[in-house]
Amino acid sequence: MIVHTGTGYDPVDVEAxxxxxxxxxxxxxxxxxxxxxxxxxxxxxxxRRLVAADRxxxxxxxxxxxxxxxGTIYGETLGLLGFGNIARATARKALALDMNVIAYDPxxxxxxxxxxxxxxxPLEDVLSRSDYVSSHLPHNPQTHRALSEAQFRLMKPTAYxxxxxxxxxxxxxxxxxxxxxxxxAGAGLDVFEVEPLPMDSPLRSMDNVLLAPHLAGTSxxxxxxxxxxxxxxxxxxLRDGKxxxxxxxxxxxxxxxxx
Numbered sequence: 001m002i003v004h005t006g007t008g009y010d011p012v013d014v015e016a017x018x019x020x021x022x023x024x025x026x027x028x029x030x031x032x033x034x035x036x037x038x039x040x041x042x043x044x045x046x047x048r049r050l051v052a053a054d055r056x057x058x059x060x061x062x063x064x065x066x067x068x069x070x071g072t073i074y075g076e077t078l079g080l081l082g083f084g085n086i087a088r089a090t091a092r093k094a095l096a097l098d099m100n101v102i103a104y105d106p107x108x109x110x111x112x113x114x115x116x117x118x119x120x121x122p123l124e125d126v127l128s129r130s131d132y133v134s135s136h137l138p139h140n141p142q143t144h145r146a147l148s149e150a151q152f153r154l155m156k157p158t159a160y161x162x163x164x165x166x167x168x169x170x171x172x173x174x175x176x177x178x179x180x181x182x183x184x185a186g187a188g189l190d191v192f193e194v195e196p197l198p199m200d201s202p203l204r205s206m207d208n209v210l211l212a213p214h215l216a217g218t219s220x221x222x223x224x225x226x227x228x229x230x231x232x233x234x235x236x237x238l239r240d241g242k243x244x245x246x247x248x249x250x251x252x253x254x255x256x257x258x259x
Contacts, residue, residue, distance in 0.1 A: 001237050001253075003230045006217070007031065007086065008166055010139040014248050021254025025233040025243040028085050030225040031217030035164050036089035038216035039134045042162040042188030043078065043094070046132070047071055051210060071131060071158075074098035079130030081147075082165070083108045083120070087136035091118050102126050127154040132162060139166035147171065152178035160186050164216040167191040176202045179209060190216040 001023040004012050009026040017024045045051060049067045056063065078094045080087045083105035091101045101118045104126040113120045127133060133155060137143045148171035155161070161184055163170060172193040178184050186208035192201075195214060203209050233243040242253070 001025065001234065001243070003027075003233045003243070005030075005226050005230050007035075008138055009247055010166065010168075012247075018248040018251045021252055023237060023242065023251055023253050024247040025237070025245045026247055027226065027229045027233070028245055030229045031219070031222040032086050032089050034219045034222050035086045035216045036093055038190060038212075039086075039090045039136075039162055039164045040093045040097075042164070042190075042210060043132045043134070043160070044073065045210060046160045046162075046186055046188055047073055052207065069158075076100070076131040077102060077129055079103065079126040079133045080105075080118070080136055081123070081126065081133065082136035082138070083113060083118070084136060084138075086165075087134075088116060090134060090136070091116055102129060123151070124154055127151055128156070130159060131156065132160050134162040134164070135169060136165050137169045139168045143169045145169065145171040147175070149174040149177065152183050155184050157182055158185050160184065160188065162188045164190045167193045167195065172201075172203075179203075179206055186210075190214055 002012055002017060003025045005027055007026060007028055007030070009024060012024050014024050047070065049070065053067060056066070074097060077100040078091075080091060080101065080103040083091075083103040087103065087105075091103070094101050095117055102121050102125075103113060103118050104121060104123045108120065110120050121129075135147065137146065146169050152161070152174055155178075161175070161178075170193065175187065179187060180202070188210040189203065190212045191214055197203065197211065203211060233245055236243040
């Protein structure tokens with residue numbers, strides 16, 4: 001059995017594990033609120049231009065009108081790419097801010113989204129209608145660089161892109177162009193195609209981009225939960241034969257004879 005101590009399990013070759021009778025489990029809830037809070041924090045910080053305002057005041061300037069236009073947040077639209085556990089937590093927090101929330105996820109029941117007050121739409125509609133697009137896509141062969149030039153060109157020039165999921169779902173060169181050429185207004189990025197972010201990345205010099213070192217899931221609580229939830233998965237497998245967070249549900253676990 002392999003327990004990947006995170007929500008995403010892309011570092012594990014699940015197909016090979018399944019072939020060899022190895023169960024793979026992840027930790028789908030261990031940093032759920034941390035990541036959701038980070039996504040909302042990016043939305044609020046980008047909206048209020050807080051980093052740019054801080055820099056301006058420190059430099060001795062006092063021109064609050066230079067930051068216009070600033071959106072209201074309430075009444076604006078947050079588009080979620082993926083609607084798993086973290087995206088749903090993000091949706092609840094956005095709805096509490098009186099935002100409109102729409103989402104793209106072809107694998108989620110529309111009734112579930114409707115129950116939460118979220119409308120499921122095709123990817124193109126989510127991108128074109130949103131004031132903020134927050135990616136919660138897992139990385140796999142189907143989502144690799146799923147967000148490229150065509151997708152960023154669909155977004156509003158006033159919209160912001162947030163990624164707290166996986167960097168490799170984004171064609172980073174296309175994102176750089178989108179930011180440089182004004183296809184979108186800015187971005188909040190916790191994850192990147194290559195980590196650590198290379199020193200020569202153009203993203204480092206952009207004033208309309210917020211950067212963090214894959215920090216979204218980190219807190220005092222998540223560090224503890226990371227270990228305890230992993231142990232729980234092992235305990236469940238020993239007790240019940242399979243863990244509750246089994247990823248490869250078609251696996252036929254290989255049993256070793258006890259001596």
